[in-house]
Amino acid sequence: xxxxxxxxxxxxxxxGGISIINCAYxxxxxxxxxxYQQFPGKGPALLIAIRPDVSEKKEGRFTISFNKSAKQxxxxxxxxxxxxxxxYFCAANGMDSSYKLIFGSxxxxxxxx
Amino acid sequence: xxxxxxxxxxxxTEKGKYVELRCDPISGHTALYWYRQSLGQGPEFxxxxxxxxxxxxxxxxxxxxxxxxxxxxxxxxxxxxxxxxDSAVYLCASSFSxxxxxxxxxxxxxxxxxxxx
Numbered sequence: 001x002x003x004x005x006x007x008x009x010x011x012x013x014x015x016g017g018i019s020i021i022n023c024a025y026x027x028x029x030x031x032x033x034x035x036y037q038q039f040p041g042k043g044p045a046l047l048i049a050i051r052p053d054v055s056e057k058k059e060g061r062f063t064i065s066f067n068k069s070a071k072q073x074x075x076x077x078x079x080x081x082x083x084x085x086x087x088y089f090c091a092a093n094g095m096d097s098s099y100k101l102i103f104g105s106x107x108x109x110x111x112x113x
Numbered sequence: 114x115x116x117x118x119x120x121x122x123x124x125x126t127e128k129g130k131y132v133e134l135r136c137d138p139i140s141g142h143t144a145l146y147w148y149r150q151s152l153g154q155g156p157e158f159x160x161x162x163x164x165x166x167x168x169x170x171x172x173x174x175x176x177x178x179x180x181x182x183x184x185x186x187x188x189x190x191x192x193x194x195x196x197x198x199d200s201a202v203y204l205c206a207s208s209f210s211x212x213x214x215x216x217x218x219x220x221x222x223x224x225x226x227x228x229x230x
């Protein structure tokens with residue numbers, strides 16, 4: 001019940017394309033869903049986050065879509081750029097242990113020029 | 114810089130040895146977290162400090178792992194009798210309050226890569 005399942009494991013997109021990464025969760029107590037971006041040799045950095053009271057959140061080229069009934073959420077990167085090449089992690093935490101982030105297994109994104 | 118710093122960046126040790134990993138959180142952050150990231154996986158929660166006390170150490174894998182934060186700032190993760198399976202990147206994060214959710218972002222350091230030979 002504490003898992004967050006992420007797919008795909010890796011993704012290759014051409015420059016200018018749309019990158020889509022999907023996550024699913026089981027624990028209905030989760031109430032905060034961040035996405036983190038990690039470059040090699042660096043720690044994860046918060047990219048964008050959403051709460052379940054909205055179905056979509058957009059910040060620049062990054063959009064989170066949230067489907068509460070299906071317990072799924074996804075990250076869309078529009079106009080993908082080579083500089084977006086990184087590993088992306090979805091995560092969740094909840095009211096019962098709001099400080100504890102539960103991470104997905106990660107998606108390695110490569111954007112080809 | 115003003116971010117979370119971790120030392121050393123890399124640590125190679127032999128099986129059975131003792132290691133200490135250090136984390137300097139962002140100044141003013143009361144909450145500090147340790148996570149472990151194995152190759153090709155997402156970070157896994159180890160322990161959460163609120164001030165000087167360990168509020169939740171449920172993620173520590175066994176009693177060989179211990180962490181302290183004596184003055185409510187710098188934290189040290191200590192691993193006794195290291196095993197090859199302990200090899201991973203150990204990440205430290207800090208946040209302002211520890212209340213979680215959208216109001217309390219966790220900021221991660223670059224990690225310490227531990228290799229146990």
